[in-house]
Amino acid sequence: MDDEILEQLRERYASGNLIVFAGAGVSAGAGMPSWKQLAEKLRDRARKAGASPAAVDEIEQCIASNQLIHAISAAKLALGPQEFNRTVDRELDDTGRDVPETALAIAALKPKLKAVLTTNIDRLLERAFQGEWRVVDRPTGDLAQDSRYIFKLHGTLRAWDTWVFSRDQYDSAMFHAPLLQDAFNALYRTHTILFVGFGLADDNIDQTLGRVRALSGGQPPTHFALLPKPVPTFRRRLLEESGIRLLVYENQAGDHAEVAQVLRDLAQGAAPPRAAAPAAPAAPAAPAVSSGAARGTNATGATGATHAAGAQPANAAARPVRVFFSYAAPDEDLLGRLEAHLSPLRREGLIAPWHSGKIGAGEDLERAIRDNLEAADLVLLMVSASFLASEQGDAQVTRAMERRASGQVTVVPVLLRPCDWETSRFAELQVVPRDRKPVTKWDDKDEALLQVVRDIRAVVTKLRAAPR
Template sequence: MVTKANLIKNLVKELQAENLAIFAGAGLSKPAGFVDWKNLLREVAEELELDIDKESDLVTLAQYHVNSKRNNRAKINQVIIDEFSKDIGITENHRILARLPISTYWTTNYDNLIEKALNQIRKIVDVKHEPVQLLTSLRKRDAVLYKMHGDYLHPTKAIIIKDDYEKYLLNNGEFYTALRGDLLTKKFLFLGFSFADPNIDYILGKIRASYSEHHQTHYCILKRVQRFENEELADFEYRERKQKYFIDDLQRVGVDTLLVKEYSEITEILTAVEKEFKRKTIFISGAAYDFSPFSKEEVEKFIFELSKEIIKLDFRIITGFGLGIGSSVIAGAIEELLLSGKRITEDELILRPFPQTTSGEKNLAELWSAYRKDMISFAGISLFLFGNKIDGATGEIVDSNGMIEEFEISKANNCILLPVGATGSMAKKLAERVVKEELQPTISLESVTNEIADLGVLKKNILSILKSLK
């Protein structure tokens, strides 16, 4: 078994390597309001005068119903459409998974929650629910979703009865090949999956037999066996013992398990993974018309060198083109990327110039707010520098209201807040607020808040804090 801390650490590592894949079972969709497989077939079981709660082989149960209707599966097809065509909202787990840089999803579910979650954040998802679709790819796709048991909109092709499973290799063998390849090259996290599915058991067994000890190690999260009310202790211990043997067998085929007391812990784990992964990305908020007590040249050099060192520490930078600051941030980051032989991509540097005009339905202020939310959604750390501008009406130097908004968005997103008070203006006020309200109790801002005459020392202190966060 794997510990929660190690699972989070390993998942973040695989995300950074762009090597994590998700396999979703019915348990991922059930909290949204969809039925699990047992409840999907409850009405079918009643027609057979069988008790669904006493049945464990649901594939055979579905086959019994088709047999009783002289090989007519119309009833089962209708049940699939009725249950999964409901307009049900996505869960927080779906939202987190969609936000993470995951490009490969597999599922045995018929519902559309995964693609809905990806579409909501404007990711392009290429859905494959039958083998012929494997021959083509959607251009500029962000993710591919393999629905290896079909889609509720095409119930006649859904894999659900024994006949479907027995003919799966013949009719859907291309899915076997694709999944086998992904299981060999990627790290999978199985969520809401019971491993009772014959197809997955078959593929994992084949990989284990072919590659012995050299296969990938995958992960799954399962709910720990709980004692039922009024259950005999011996019966509970029996189920507990059986679960242990089941987990040992999963490890045999390369799947390490984390047991949780409640499925709500999955959301906590995914939230922690997202937070740790985002720590690699620093949002730099800054604007300066007045650079005092420093000169403009000194500040530009300071920002340039700070940006270079941040990239050197293997952080990713996201920034707008803030007045007096943005250009130096970009120049420093690009120089370091070029010197280190890296490509200038969004894996290293995300640039978001603010729109300056609009003729659409939203005014400029609304556009800028939406733009800021999108930028900061990538970040786990927000760094605030200076924060002043000239008032167009009065000609006076005033604090940057845009920095206040970026601070509030960062706070709402649970970013680590690092206002560099030593640079003055709005950054100084934000630093005082962080200390007063204890918004960042685990990080001392003293080294970057007190007045510092030497920008070289300030740069060193900022980098020291960032290193500690790594």
């Protein structure tokens, strides 16, 4: 298991911004049927109920090709809605079953866990949390701001009208339930999600990742997934393109015991045991951290940085502030001059600067930018007409402002050249130089950059003093 990715996950949990997304594998620990097993039980029930051989064969073919949503949809058609619902209720009833270790380990995260999402309709998670967290099966518009809840995206046992199993129900949830989509989109964009209990070929996670890729605009936020070995090359790429960092475990005993252990170690703040080999390539950036930028933090540090949950890794104050430069290619000369002025902060160990010009030959450009933007404590927007016209710059501004809104990063616009920035989405922020005079309009550009660096030093000092 990759230690660097584990460290990123620990820091996201410590920030209070982590959400666990629990799949069918969590309930499987209690002996509940997997999606494939549920489809097989529905097929068998359809056969016993007198469904035509063609209908049963269609269900069987869908199961064989792992098209489980289609298989369940075909079973619903063969059985009829009432018998389908009764069969699903009976098969997914957890009454009398022990709460599995993974569900209990998720509940052990509740001191700093933001929320739980699940596609399971059983009540094992509610039982693991002992009723302390409220259950949501119909989303409201404020879920992204709320906390301490279990959001059941596919509904809950007995409440048939909340279920999402068949193709028509998926389509309704995907395209005709704006509150559900808005809630998921807001959670995805502003929080870190840890996928637990999803298989490598899982229609549920595929549906979710389709939404993720559509929302990301090529730069998805960083999320995490615990998956058993082996992870095929194409599957790994699909997940990583969706912004998901993989924590791959051995599963030698076949019982996925490592998952519960990782979660319990996360709750206790301990380092999970190392596996024999890393599961994924090391990220080009240092581990991500939720360094809560204070509401309205400005470039002079007038309001300090605060941590979302008050937790602080032991080495947080000692490590440099990760600085991400968002810039346009025509401004590389000014970027270089600003970097030179910032070199004393770098040598003092106060900052670790990064920009896309540092990406080496053969590296994945989009992934490197995404990972470093997600890892940043401080984002410097190098503002010019070229920057405002850049689609990549716009995407970076969007993500930086989203992270700032959720208290994860400080954003400082640096005015390089005259442009119409006052109507931009970052116009509310204090810019540098503080008199709003672009660097290129100063008679002495080095004097302008010196003023910028002094303000950046003040921000860095505040960030290092605050819990991150």
